[in-house]
Each structure stands twice: as C-alpha cells, then as structure tokens.
Amino acid sequence: MESILLSLSGGLLEAFQPLNLLMIVIGCVVGLFIGAMPGLGSVNGVAILLPITFLVPPNAAIMFLAAIYYGAMYGGAISSITLGIPGASTAVATVFDGRPLAIAGKADQALTAAAIASFVGGTVSVVLFTLFAPPLADFALRFGPPEEFALMVLAFATFIGLGGDDIPKTIFSILIGLVLATIGLDIISGRPRLIFFDISGFMHGINFLVLAIGIYGIGEMLWTLEQTEGNVIVHKVNMSWRAFLTNLGHVKYYIKTTILGSILGYFVGTLPAAGATPASLMSYGLAKTFSKDPESFGKGNVAGVAAPEAANNAASTGSMLPMITLGIPGSPTTAILLGGMIIWGLRPGPLLFTEHPDFVWGLIGSLYVANAFTVLINLAFIPLFVRVLTMPFTVLAPIIFVLCVVGGYAPSQTMHDVWLMLLFGVAGYLLRKLNYPVAPAVLAIVLGPLAEQSFRQSLLGSQGEVWIFFERPISATCIAIAAALVLYPVLRGLRKPAKAQA
Amino acid sequence: MTVRTAELVMAIATMLISIAIMWKSTELSIGWVPQKGPGSGAWPFWLSTGMLLASAATLVRWFLRATPESRSEETYISRTAFYVVGVSVGAILFLLIATNFIGIYFALLLFLFFYLRFVGRHSWTTTLSVTIGVPVFIFCMFEWALTIPLPKAISEPLFYPIYDLIY
Numbered sequence: 001m002e003s004i005l006l007s008l009s010g011g012l013l014e015a016f017q018p019l020n021l022l023m024i025v026i027g028c029v030v031g032l033f034i035g036a037m038p039g040l041g042s043v044n045g046v047a048i049l050l051p052i053t054f055l056v057p058p059n060a061a062i063m064f065l066a067a068i069y070y071g072a073m074y075g076g077a078i079s080s081i082t083l084g085i086p087g088a089s090t091a092v093a094t095v096f097d098g099r100p101l102a103i104a105g106k107a108d109q110a111l112t113a114a115a116i117a118s119f120v121g122g123t124v125s126v127v128l129f130t131l132f133a134p135p136l137a138d139f140a141l142r143f144g145p146p147e148e149f150a151l152m153v154l155a156f157a158t159f160i161g162l163g164g165d166d167i168p169k170t171i172f173s174i175l176i177g178l179v180l181a182t183i184g185l186d187i188i189s190g191r192p193r194l195i196f197f198d199i200s201g202f203m204h205g206i207n208f209l210v211l212a213i214g215i216y217g218i219g220e221m222l223w224t225l226e227q228t229e230g231n232v233i234v235h236k237v238n239m240s241w242r243a244f245l246t247n248l249g250h251v252k253y254y255i256k257t258t259i260l261g262s263i264l265g266y267f268v269g270t271l272p273a274a275g276a277t278p279a280s281l282m283s284y285g286l287a288k289t290f291s292k293d294p295e296s297f298g299k300g301n302v303a304g305v306a307a308p309e310a311a312n313n314a315a316s317t318g319s320m321l322p323m324i325t326l327g328i329p330g331s332p333t334t335a336i337l338l339g340g341m342i343i344w345g346l347r348p349g350p351l352l353f354t355e356h357p358d359f360v361w362g363l364i365g366s367l368y369v370a371n372a373f374t375v376l377i378n379l380a381f382i383p384l385f386v387r388v389l390t391m392p393f394t395v396l397a398p399i400i401f402v403l404c405v406v407g408g409y410a411p412s413q414t415m416h417d418v419w420l421m422l423l424f425g426v427a428g429y430l431l432r433k434l435n436y437p438v439a440p441a442v443l444a445i446v447l448g449p450l451a452e453q454s455f456r457q458s459l460l461g462s463q464g465e466v467w468i469f470f471e472r473p474i475s476a477t478c479i480a481i482a483a484a485l486v487l488y489p490v491l492r493g494l495r496k497p498a499k500a501q502a
Numbered sequence: 503m504t505v506r507t508a509e510l511v512m513a514i515a516t517m518l519i520s521i522a523i524m525w526k527s528t529e530l531s532i533g534w535v536p537q538k539g540p541g542s543g544a545w546p547f548w549l550s551t552g553m554l555l556a557s558a559a560t561l562v563r564w565f566l567r568a569t570p571e572s573r574s575e576e577t578y579i580s581r582t583a584f585y586v587v588g589v590s591v592g593a594i595l596f597l598l599i600a601t602n603f604i605g606i607y608f609a610l611l612l613f614l615f616f617y618l619r620f621v622g623r624h625s626w627t628t629t630l631s632v633t634i635g636v637p638v639f640i641f642c643m644f645e646w647a648l649t650i651p652l653p654k655a656i657s658e659p660l661f662y663p664i665y666d667l668i669y
Contacts (some may be wrong), residue, residue, distance in 0.1 A: 055647050166569055168559035172516060175553045179523055186530075187541040193542055194526050222590060224585040391556055394622030398614055401594055401634055406606075406640055410650050415601065422594055430589070433578065434505070434571050436514055452545045460539035 007357065011365030014358060015063065023064040024366055028374045034125045036079050036385050037396065039224030041088030042072035042316070043333040047212040048403050050340050052411040058344035059359055062337065063366035066320070069333050070122065070370045074378050077114035078385050081107055081305070090276035090312040093284040097297060097304030104300055108382075111471075112247040113302045114309045115378045117258045121310030122371035124262035125269070125317035130364055133353075137325040140350035145454040145461065146468050148327075148349075152451045154482045155272040161485030162271065164278075165437040177441035180206050181448020188456055199438020201275035206300030208339040209411050209446045210421045215438050216332075217404035218425025221397050223432060227247045228393050244379070254306035258289040265311030269318025272443065275331040276315035283311030284369065311491065317367060319335055319385060325350060325359060329446065332439040339446045343411070505574035506564075513561040520554035589621055605654035610637045 014020060038439030045068050053061035081098035094114060101110040132449035143151070156174050163170055181195045186206025195202045239486075261283035268279035288297040297304045317328025320337075328348035329335035341348050352360050377433035408421035428438050462468035468475045503511075523528055524547055531541025536659075564572040579587070600609035614636055620627040644650045646668050654661060 052643060052648070054650075055643075117638055166560075167558045168563065172553055172556040172560070175556065177551050179549045179553065182546040182549070188539075189542045191530060191542050193522065193530060194546060194646060196526065218594070222587045225586045381580060392622060395618065395624065395628060395632060397590070398593075398617035398622075399632065401590070401597075401617075402614070402636055402640065405597060406596070406644060406652065409606075409652065410644065410648070413650065415598070415653065418598060420600065422591075426591060430508075431512070434509055435569075436512075455545065456539050464539070480526070 004130060007361045008130055008365065010358070011361030011363070012368060013365070014059065014362035015365035015369045019056065020060050020063050020362065020366065021369070023060045024067045024370050025373055025377075027064040027067025027339075028071040028370055028377055031068035031073075032075040032078075032374065032378060032385060033071075033388060034068065035072030035075020035077075035088055035091070036389060037075075038079050038083065038085045038228065038389075039220065039393070040067045040396075040400075041076070041090065043212075043331075043336065044216045045072060046333050046336050047209065047216045048400065048407055050209060050336060051407040053340070054410070058341070058346065059362050061340065061344065062359070062363050062372075065340065066339055066363060066366055067370040067374075069316050069337075069372050070313070070367070071377075073122075073309075073316050074115065074118045074313070074374050075307050075385070076119070077305070078111065078378075078382065079389055081110045081114065082291075082386050083389060090280060090315075091308070091482070092277065093280040093308035094305055095404035096284065096308075097301050098250075098301035100298070101302070101305065106300065107337070107421075108243055109247050109250065109302060110305045111382055112244060112379070113250065113254060113305045115375055116248070116251060117306035117310040118257070118260070118313040118378075119255065119257045119371060119375040121262040121265060122312075122317065122374075123313035124259060125266040126317055126367045126371060128263070128266050129317050129321055129367070133325050133360075133364070136321065137350040137353040139277075140326050141354075142479045143350065143474065144472075145457040146472050146475045147478070148483075149451060149456040149458055150469055150478035151328055152447055153324060154455070154478040154485075155322075155447070156444070157482035157485040158272050159437070159440045159443075161488050163437060163440070166435060167489060169434075169436045170440055173437050173440040174444050177211070177444025178448045178451065180211060180441075181208075181445045187449060187453060199416070201420075202413055204412055204414075206420065206445070207411050207417065208336070208442070210408055210417045211424050211445050212336050212339070212442050213404050213408050214421040214424030215442060217400060217407070217426035217436070218422060219428035219432065221400050221404075222425065222429040225393065225397055250302055254303040257283075257290070257303045257307045260286065260290075260309040261307040261310035262314040265314030266318040268311070269315030270321050270330050272319075272322070272328065272330055275319055276312040279315035279318075280308035280312040283307045306413065319365075320367075323348065324352060324363070325416060327450065329443060332442050335443045342446075503576045505571050505576050505578050508578040509560070509569065509571040510564050512565055513557050516557040517554055517561065520550045520557055523550035524554065568589050586621075590617075593617055593621070601653055601655070603655055605657035606652045607641065607654065607655055610640070 010390050015024065031045065035039045046065050053064055072088060073090060074087040076086060077094045080086045080091040080094035081102050084095060084099040086092045086095055098110045100109065157172050159174060160167055183202050186193045192203060264283050264286060265279040268282060269275055284304060288294050289305050291297065291303060319334045322328045322330045323334040323338050331340045338348050346352065346356060346359065405418055408418045432438055458468050469479055527543040527547035527550060530543030532543040535541045563569050593616060597609050597613040600612060604639055610632055614633040615629060618624045618632055630638050644652055
C-alpha cells in the first residue's frame, strides 16, 4: 500500500511537469470537443491524432491521448443533452433523460449532473485502477507464451459471447484483423509473407494505424455524413453562478446511483468486448430498477443522466487496466493506445510496471489530473462547446479527411498506405452498413503479431503438442472461460426455437 | 440494391477473399517445420480458413433468412446517401491521385475548395479560411514540427525558400 502511494505521488509529480501538464490540458479540451461532435468519439480522435503525438516524448503522448479519451467521455453528454443526438455511442443512454430535461428548459441541470457524475465516475475508477493494477501486473509476471495466447483467445471470445453482434460476422471481423497483421515479413522466419500482387508496399506490413484511421476516420465520416442529412436543433443553455450552485445541491438526488454506476462501469469496462457503451446502458437500467420512482425515468430524471455518465467515464479507465497490466486492450480506443505504445518502443504487459515505472505511474497520475481539469473546463466552457456544435458537418468532414490522409501517410511515409487506408475506410463503411462489427478487427490487428508469436513459441516449446494450452492452470482457465463465452450464445440460439415451438 | 442482395454479395466477396488468402498462404510452408515449429504460412492459412467458414455461415444464414439483413428489402445505399458518400470518396480519390502529380499541398487546396464551396455550399469567408488555414497548419505540424516531409511532386521547387527559412 505504501509503495503504491509512493509511486502514485511520483506519477502525479510527473503529470505536473510543464510539458505533460500542457498536453493534458490540450488533450482535455480536444477530447471534450471530439466527444461533443456527433460522429466523433474517443476512438476516432485517438486514431486520427496519434500520428501527431510523435512530436512529444512517449510519456507526454500517452497522457495527451488518455486525456482525449477522458475528455471525450465528458463531451459526449453535451450533444446528447443539447442536440438530443449522442455525441458518441458511449453517450446513447444519456439521451434518454437528458433530452427531456433539455426540452423542459433544464439543460443546465442535466449538463451539471453529467459533469459531476463523470467526475465521480472518473475518480472512483481511477482509485480502483490504482489499487488493482500493481497486484494484477505482479500476478501476470508469471505468464509465459501459452498464458499470453490463452488470454488473447479470451479477449476475442468476449466479442463473440458478449459483443451482441451477429456471431459469424464477429468471427470474420476478428480473423481478418489477425490476417491483416500477418502481412509483411514474418517475425520468426524473416520471410516475406502474403505480398499480394508483388506490391513492394506490403513488405513493411500493414501498420495498425492504417486500418484504424481507415475505419474510424474515413469510414466513420462517410457513415456520419449519411446519417446527419437532417437538421439539428440546439437547445439553449442558460448558465449562471446561482443556477450552478442550486444544481450542485441536487447532487444528493443522484449520488448513490452515480457511485453504483461508477463501480459497475469500471468492471464492465475491463472486458474487451463490453466497454463504455454497454456499461452506460447497464448503469441506466440499474438506476431505473433501484429507483424509488422508476416512472420518471425517460421523462427527465437527473439520475438518468448521472448514472450512464458515471459509468462511461469509469469504463474508460477500466479499459486501461488490462491494457497496462496484461497488454490486452479493454476497448478499441485502448487498442490504439496499445499500438501507439508499440510504436514508441514499449512492450505492453506486466513488465511495463518494472521496466518503465515512470511511464505507467505518469499515466496513472495524469488520469487524476485530467479528471480534475476536465470537470473544470467542462463546467466553465459549456456555452462555448454548445456553440461549436452548430458548426455544419460539411466543414468538419473535409478537415478530418485531410487529417486522415496526412496521418495515414506519416507513420511509414508511403502513398501505398494512404491508398490502403481509403480502401479500408470504404470497405469498413460498406461492412458496417451490413452490421459487421469493426472494433474486433482493429483489436485483432494490434494483437495479431503478439498472438502469433506467443502461439508459435508455445508450440515450439511443446514440440507441437496443442495440450500445452490445457495443461497449465492459468491458460486452461482462460481457454475454458473463452469456450464457455463462445458456446453460450450458440446454446441460447439452439434453445430459442425449441421454446418457440412449445 | 436491397440490403438482402448486399448481404449475399458481401458474403460471396468475403468467401472469395478468404480463398485468395488461403491460396496465397500456401506459398510458404503451412505444415510443421522440424526445429522451427509451425511454418510461416500456417497461421494465416488457418485464420483464412476460419474466415471462409464464417463467411459460409453468413451465406447459409442468408438462405435461411436468419439475420435481419437477409430479410430486409430496404435499399442498401439510398440515392441521397450515395451522392454524399460517392462525392466524398471521389474527392478523396482525386486528392490522392493529384498528390502524385502536383504534390499534396496543391491537391489539398483543390480538395478543400471543392468540398466546402460545392459540397457544403459554404460562404466565401468559410471556404477560403479553411482552404488556406488547413494546409498551412498541416505544413507547420508535419514539415516543421515533426520534420516529416509530405510528398510534393513537381511543386517541390516552390518550397525551397521556405526550407531555407525553417531549417
């Protein structure tokens, strides 16, 4: 415990370094903006802006990106309440009660509740994170290649069991991500692999950013352009000090649901397939179930705004737990952060705590700082953010397209990658329209090289015996849970028709 | 094209892609290499086999009308959506092709001007400030701060005076 406090204070000091602090504040503002713009969420912002962070050292870069992640969770509520459109999928549940409140002229009440709930969610989860991360990393130090591989199988299985999307399409998405990761030189034998049409551009492989920017930049913009053809109506927000203080007094009505939602959000967030969106929906459902007055939900109950907002912020911190300790991202956004860490020359996983303590604790410290800054910036500049929301999408879209093209070019500096990015963007858009989930593919392309390496090393160690994955207790447990996750929806699917007949 | 047709076309396309990757993987050893473990082609080969099976499952579910998409008779991409998306993709295509000839900065000018003025129908003030502001920002960010030179093709000589200034 003492050592945790010591490391944490070191991390906080690191976060208060002038450059790092500056990056955190900029990240918070950018994140709030990204979260508030409909069609842009944390994952889009982090994917598009990652190439720009090569400008600063890794410590400052990860703090910047984490602050964006954080800010976006706050920002999503702004458009959910004032526009009635979720600013990001993570803020869908905020619309249910935020919209009726705005229509009733109580937008300021909803916005304050959202900001405070986000702050509580962030604080609770970051404390849980600080307590859980070091022991988990310690435990994970014992993992060998079989355990690593089994853990990744488990991460992918959560998409099949808990993702809620069509199962064959989810499996396809996972596998194509893994296959795309194999293109280029084989790490073990050094031989070129899957060089399609002998195009030399494939020799250096497909950087995960090319897929991530393609899908979350180009593809997402095309999707949003299609969706936002209608007009949007911005609700007026009247903010004054007196109103703010009365709104602050309302905290007592929703503090219980907020804390409950924060803890729930944190644990749901640690699961790769779940994350902030389902966490916020679950938290909303829970708040409604346990409320004394469930009828008022959906008609403008402040607790209905606070519960999902607390959960989505807590989930974003939760998803960093497996990323930092196990090297398994807990969400698409952390998958991109993980990919960034590989670019910066860090090997994600339990060793990070011992080999790069300043990096890990700096990140944890920055979460505390970012949380505090975001709530202040959010409350102070709500009117400004609301005005930005009236910006037509046809101004933002070309700017994002440009950032995508330039960002896709920067990592490898070849036009080949930019063309691939456009191809992935269009393919991602077409697949998404048919309800193929795209997040598993992004997770898979990041984890692909690590998964293959641990798989082949395990088999090499056991002389080709697949039993190695079932003999070792930790890996066997992971595989067993993974198998249960995959079988569960299949069995449920088999039982359903039988029930219908009876 | 209805969503139902699109689902079928996509399932067949993904099957063909899977087969192509399987076939490409067999260029390398897909079996066990003594002393070296599984061959280089084994991992992508079995993954793409899985892709083929998953696509086949989607195809079977299409015949059984099991997925919501395979029952939907709605239009896959509506006319208005096709216009917005098509124009955007076309403009990006133009941006990439033009980059090869006139360099990225001049391509960006044309791309942004076209998009803001003719797709977004924005005022001259908005159009010009974004059209000029964005390339300048990109230049400062990438060339100056990150020292990542972006492709300039024949427009390269125009940048020599600026290089002298900043490097």
